[in-house]
Amino acid sequence: MHREPADTVPQGPNQPCPSSTKSHVATTLLPAARQSLSDHAVGTDPPAERTGQRQRLSTEEATRWADSFDVLLSHKYGLAAFRAFLKTEFSEENLEFWLACEEFKKTRSAAKLASKAQRIFEEFIDVQAPREVNIDFQTRELTRRNMQEPSLSCFDQAQGKVHSLMEKDSYPRFLRSKIYTDLLSQTQRRLS
Structure with missing residues (x-):
């Protein structure tokens, strides 16, 4: 998705770029x-x-x-x-989310699964997330429900939508x- 730049100062390699003009x-x-x-x-x-x-x-x-x-x-x-x-x-948040999901799917520890899922949700999916991806309301709500019992597939629909958006756009x-x-x-x- 094309997004107007946010007024933030970069903090590191994954932070938004400066954006005056x-x-x-x-x-x-x-x-x-x-x-x-x-x-x-x-x-x-x-x-x-x-x-x-x-x-x-x-x-x-x-x-x-x-x-x-x-x-x-x-x-x-x-x-x-x-x-x-x-x-x-x-719009690098799209790729960062897709990569975070790929890494999340490699999680083998049940103890780490919920905390990793919560971090991804808060960073990319939640409304007003710092690096919110552009997904429809239904996908966002399905993902929110999936968070009640996180599994390795809890982000599959959202990840698929973001993949499709990047591929087509x-x-x-x-x-x-x-x-x-x-x-x-x-x-x-x-x-x-």
Whole structure:
């Protein structure tokens, strides 16, 4: 979803971006996003860097991101590029929620399940949540009812709606974005 920026001061990497004007975004956020991509998506892979090997994103890998949204989400550099793009649109909460749900589904401790579910609900689902995702009333209420007895599937409907929203709305714009096209050009230039 496209959301007007909130008037907040960033506190860390997952906090909203400063938001006075679009020119502020163009002058501060976009270069930072591109630098992040060149450091992380196109540069070296930290574990490989420690062993002295450099692993670079290939044009073939970056091109495959256009095959499907799930291909993009399954690739760590694709995920980093998509996150940088969503930050420029002030809608990174969608991806953060989807990732939080994926991590939540890996919870094996029944004792931690309820507290993790509550944190996700309060951060992304509850009305006026700090990083509230754009879901319909029925989905929000179903998720609220699911919180009475949290299970690994309690966010499935909300996560599905957010996935669908990103796939139909943000993903096509990402594929046309300067972030993605520059990244493709950068990988192609390295080949020549």
